[in-house]
Amino acid sequence: MAFNTSVVTNQTRSTSNTSFCPGLADFSLGYRLVHGYVSLVVCLFGSVANSLNIAVLTRREMTSPTNALLTGLxxxxxxxMLEYIPxxxxxxxxxGAWRSATDRYSxxxxxxxxxxxxxxxxxHTVSIWLxxxxxxxxxxxxxxxQRNREWCCMKTTIAAIxxxxxxxxxxxxxxxLAFSIHPKNAAVDKYGQIVRTSKDMGDAKNMTLYIVNISELGKANGNLLSHINFWVYSVVIKLMPCAALTELSRRLICALLQTKRRRQQLTSGSARVLDKQRQTDRTTRMLLAVLLLFLLTEFPQGILGLLSVWFGENFFKNCYQKLGEVMDILALINSAINFILYCTMSRQFRSTFSLLFRPSMFDRWLLVPQHNENVDNNGCTTANNMTLVTQV
Known part of the structure; x- marks a missing residue:
């Protein structure tokens, strides 16, 4: 039961006998065979990548409200990632497939x-709202x-996190509240596998297995709590953030285009002003990539969740559940890929990462200091400006 398919296991809203998504069953069974391997690779990479993100973004020279949010993310x-591996x-x-049923459903x-x-x-909800x-x-x-330092200071950022x-x-x-553990009696053969048909009963014994299903509280009042849970998941946790991000991304893109036009008019502007504007553009582009990647993975889940509420159990079982593992892997990739975006689009992140993890043996091959660098009393070189291009 993956985190984005565990929202509900049963919907009682009546619906027609129309079969939704008839071609998804074979695809779901086929992908399920490889999902374990793919998700493990993504989770192992993502665990290392996010650990490196935390190590780099928490360096003193990287301190900023934006980096604090990226660290919380x-x-x-x-x-x-760590929890999904087991x-x-x-x-x-x-x-797991060949273990006895009493082990798998203990x-x-x-x-x-x-x-x-x-x-x-x-x-994942924390990640969405951050x-x-x-x-x-x-x-x-x-x-x-002009209001950025006041509204988005470090104190406000920590409070938001x-x-x-x-x-x-x-x-x-x-x-x-909507789910709980339920005991279930099932016939288990001598190999510990669940007997599906009466002709395979043989020496099978009735044993108690434990499954996660909708709770008694979730079933009360016509599955009211389950319906509330599904609305909160699809609308509040998924679609509302996606709508907000869509509008904010649109405004950021418009601001980028406006800044580009303004820069073209400032041909006589100082190099310092133009360089700072380029820094702002690079940071905005990087964060836009993070936001757009998020939208690509989260928006379809919200739409499928809303359709499950509207069309009921038939759609949920034949469409939403069949795409559960696919939605899981998309969400995991979204959680794992930010490290690549930072390395690709932020020179300061790359530089800090290199200084933090570069083997000391490489230091002997560093370039000789140039004349525009200063030398302190200890003979060490220091650049005039230690901030490297992009403030992530």
């Missing part, structure tokens, strides 16, 4: 699956630079 993404091993890897594993669905959703905050901060920096980590679990309360 990297922590949330790292937690998602889940993928348990649910998708071959050794109470401890059911408790872990329930924890996974709750914990991963909370961390991404929205990042877009707001960048828009203020571009559209209202803490709020995201506090409010996100509160938004997920319907999820916590």
């Amino acid at each position: 990297a922590v949330a993404d790292l937690l998602v 889940f993928a091993c348990h649910m998708y890897m071959p050794q 109470y401890p594993w059911a408790a872990f699956v329930l924890f996974h669905s709750n914990f991963a959703q909370v961390c 991404t929205v905050t990042l877009a707001v901060w960048r828009y203020i920096a571009v559209a209202h630079p 803490v709020s995201a980590y506090i409010v996100s679990p509160l938004l997920c309360i319907p999820l916590f």
Whole structure:
């Protein structure tokens, strides 16, 4: 039960017998065979990449409100990656498929699956709202630079990060209450596998297995809590942030184009002013890439969730659930790829990363200092300006 498919397991809204997404069943079964391997590769890379992000972004020379938000985002993404690894091993890897049913559906594993669905959703919600905050901060920096230091100072930024980590679990309360662990009697053969048909009964024994399903509270009042949970997930957690990011991204792109036109008119402007404008453009482009990548992975999930509420159980089972692993891997890739974006688009990030992780043996091959560099009393060279191009 992946974090973006664990929102609901049953919808009771009546619907016609129309079968939605008839071609997805074979695709879902085929991709499920490789999802465990793909997700493990992405999670291992993402865990290392987000750890490196945290190490670089928390350096003193990288201190800024934007970098603080990126650090909070990297922590949330790292937690998602680390937690998904044992889940993928348990649910998708071959050794999980061939373990006995009593092992795979034991109470401890059911408790872990329930924890996974709750914990991963909370961390991903934190990531979503920090991404929205990042877009707001960048828009203020571009559209209202005179108010940027006042509105987006470090104190306000820390408060926004803490709020995201506090409010996100509160938004997920319907999820916590809507699911619980249920015992289920099933016939298990001598190899520990669940017997599906009566002709295979043989020496099968009835055993108690444990699964995660909708709770009694979730079923009460016509599945009211489950419906609330689904609306919160699809609208509040997915579509509202996507709508906000779409509008903010549009405004940022317009601001970039306006700045480019203004720079073309400032042919007589000082080199310092033009260089600072280029720095702002590069940072805005990098953050736009982060926002657009987020939209590509989150917006389809919100739409599918909303359609599941509208069309009911038929659509949910035949479309949403069949795409569950695909949506999982897209979300995991989104959480893992920011390191590549930073390295590609931020010279300061690359420089700080190089200084932090470069082997000392490479120092002997560094270039001889140029005349425009200063030499301190200890004979060490220092550049006139230690800030390297892009302030991430």
